[in-house]
Amino acid sequence: MRPEDRKYSPQHEWVRPDGDTMVIGITDHAADELGDIVFLELPEEGAELAPGDSLGTIETVKAVEELYTPVGGVVVEVNGAVVDHPEKVNEAPFDHGWLVKLRPDGSELETLMDAAAYDAMVDGD
Amino acid sequence: MIQAKQTPLADWHRSHGGKMVEFAGYEMPIRYEGVLAEHRRVRHQCGMFDVSHMGELEVRGGAARAEVHRLVTNDVASLEPGQVVYTAMCNEAGGVLDDLLVYCLSDEVFWLVCNAANHSKISAWVEGHLGAGARMEDRSEATALFALQGPRVREVLEKWPRLSGHLGRVLGLEYYRAAQVDLEGIELLVSRTGYTGELGFEVYLPASQAPEIWEEIVEAGASCGLAPIGLGARDTLRLEAGYSLYGHELDETTLPYEAGIGWVVRPRAGEFVGRDALLQAKEAGISRRTVGLEVEGRHIPRQNAAVLAGGEVVGHVTSGGFSPTLESGIGLARIAVGLGDAPLSVDIRGKQVPAERVKLPFVPSHVKD
Numbered sequence: 001m002r003p004e005d006r007k008y009s010p011q012h013e014w015v016r017p018d019g020d021t022m023v024i025g026i027t028d029h030a031a032d033e034l035g036d037i038v039f040l041e042l043p044e045e046g047a048e049l050a051p052g053d054s055l056g057t058i059e060t061v062k063a064v065e066e067l068y069t070p071v072g073g074v075v076v077e078v079n080g081a082v083v084d085h086p087e088k089v090n091e092a093p094f095d096h097g098w099l100v101k102l103r104p105d106g107s108e109l110e111t112l113m114d115a116a117a118y119d120a121m122v123d124g125d
Numbered sequence: 126m127i128q129a130k131q132t133p134l135a136d137w138h139r140s141h142g143g144k145m146v147e148f149a150g151y152e153m154p155i156r157y158e159g160v161l162a163e164h165r166r167v168r169h170q171c172g173m174f175d176v177s178h179m180g181e182l183e184v185r186g187g188a189a190r191a192e193v194h195r196l197v198t199n200d201v202a203s204l205e206p207g208q209v210v211y212t213a214m215c216n217e218a219g220g221v222l223d224d225l226l227v228y229c230l231s232d233e234v235f236w237l238v239c240n241a242a243n244h245s246k247i248s249a250w251v252e253g254h255l256g257a258g259a260r261m262e263d264r265s266e267a268t269a270l271f272a273l274q275g276p277r278v279r280e281v282l283e284k285w286p287r288l289s290g291h292l293g294r295v296l297g298l299e300y301y302r303a304a305q306v307d308l309e310g311i312e313l314l315v316s317r318t319g320y321t322g323e324l325g326f327e328v329y330l331p332a333s334q335a336p337e338i339w340e341e342i343v344e345a346g347a348s349c350g351l352a353p354i355g356l357g358a359r360d361t362l363r364l365e366a367g368y369s370l371y372g373h374e375l376d377e378t379t380l381p382y383e384a385g386i387g388w389v390v391r392p393r394a395g396e397f398v399g400r401d402a403l404l405q406a407k408e409a410g411i412s413r414r415t416v417g418l419e420v421e422g423r424h425i426p427r428q429n430a431a432v433l434a435g436g437e438v439v440g441h442v443t444s445g446g447f448s449p450t451l452e453s454g455i456g457l458a459r460i461a462v463g464l465g466d467a468p469l470s471v472d473i474r475g476k477q478v479p480a481e482r483v484k485l486p487f488v489p490s491h492v493k494d
Contacts, residue, residue: 035156035160035357036160036161038161038447039424039425041423057474059424059425059447061160061161061357061361061446061447062160062357064427064474087161090159
């Protein structure tokens with residue numbers, strides 16, 4: 001079972017409540033499918049995002065993938081460590097491989113999956 | 126849907142963490158521990174690739190030499206037994222049907238090693254163009270191919286117990302030379318060739334013996350850092366080495382001169398299919414050529430991205446990717462000739478990213494170490 005302290009999107013992002021902010025990252029499944037991540041482009045602090053807006057791009061050895069935020073809000077922190085060392089996302093996608101922190105503007109979390117539902121989606125049941 | 130073919134090692138790859146994908150009709154490992162780790166392993170230690178999907182066509186007969194010479198652009202007429210040559214095979218218009226290796230095994234036996242993606246096309250072309258005195262046999266199904274690549278491969282071969290009686294001959298091979306080895310009744314063809322830019326050997330062997338021999342080499346190489354390498358790293362390694370890949374730099378509408386492999390065209394060595402067209406093109410001058418590009422910043426050019434000079438599209442990227450050695454985005458691009466030193470940029474998802482022309486290969490070659 002994946003961590004139960006957060007919600008999951010069908011696009012393989014996770015969202016974890018942290019005080020009055022939301023931490024966003026990609027799942028282990030996404031990180032494994034993408035393979036080695038070599039460059040990450042993330043939004044600037046202060047950027048206002050609506051749900052579904054671009055959260056940046058992930059360049060892997062083989063391809064480039066666009067990231068979309070599952071929740072709307074204002075970016076309050078960007079994980080500079082993963083921008084400098086993108087391999088951290090592959091190493092620990094649920095932990096120090098997080099991407100951005102948002103101050104959310106609504107409650108779209110309702111539409112996201114819990115860990116059990118996400119497990120069933122990617123691993124079958 | 127057509128079932129993908131498997132190499133004799135498909136089960137081994139799956140049970141050793143290989144992530145399998147379909148490539149040229151075969152189920153092949155794209156990576157094991159990760160493309161970057163595998164790439165660095167080959168550059169600094171050594172690795173082994175299962176490339177049994179490649180096609181092996183044997184042409185034999187009294188006229189084999191003359192007939193093979195007539196089908197490819199490079200000089201087969203002067204090959205000595207045990208010599209290998211890299212060449213293009215062209216159509217009448219000079220367009221590249223495939224790039225391949227030609228092995229001269231004896232005066233009357235030649236092997237043509239072609240890309241898996243072009244296998245049926247090339248097999249039919251050769252069969253259809255061979256004259257009297259030579260016949261072709263497709264040995265692909267019965268033949269496995271392993272590529273051992275990296276600075277430590279000699280140590281691996283030294284530690285392979287069954288090779289010990291033949292070690293001198295194998296280790297003594299010069300670049301683009303091959304030796305036939307009888308390994309207790311198993312016939313191997315070993316050549317000093319590869320697709321990574323590193324010191325390397327390639328081993329052709331009967332498919333039926335492939336799993337056994339693979340395991341032997343893996344075991345022999347464990348203490349030398351040898352590990353299996355997938356197609357993902359094969360591509361990043363060949364790109365850094367500046368090598369062409371069919372379907373990227375090479376296709377039937379591209380002349381060898383335009384693809385940066387003009388050196389494989391030897392019109393003075395005699396007649397061959399496409400010679401007239403290529404001579405004419407050379408005299409008239411080509412309009413496009415292939416260059417190496419390194420882009421600025423944290424960007425990666427990808428295949429088909431437009432290349433611009435002075436705001437005009439002057440060509441496109443034929444292969445692009447991340448260079449693990451340079452830690453930057455690199456690419457091969459086919460661009461118009463006559464641009465001089467005009468600054469180039471690559472359109473990467475709508476953004477014009479400055480690109481510097483780089484001399485090939487992108488990283489120093491160690492093939493002759």
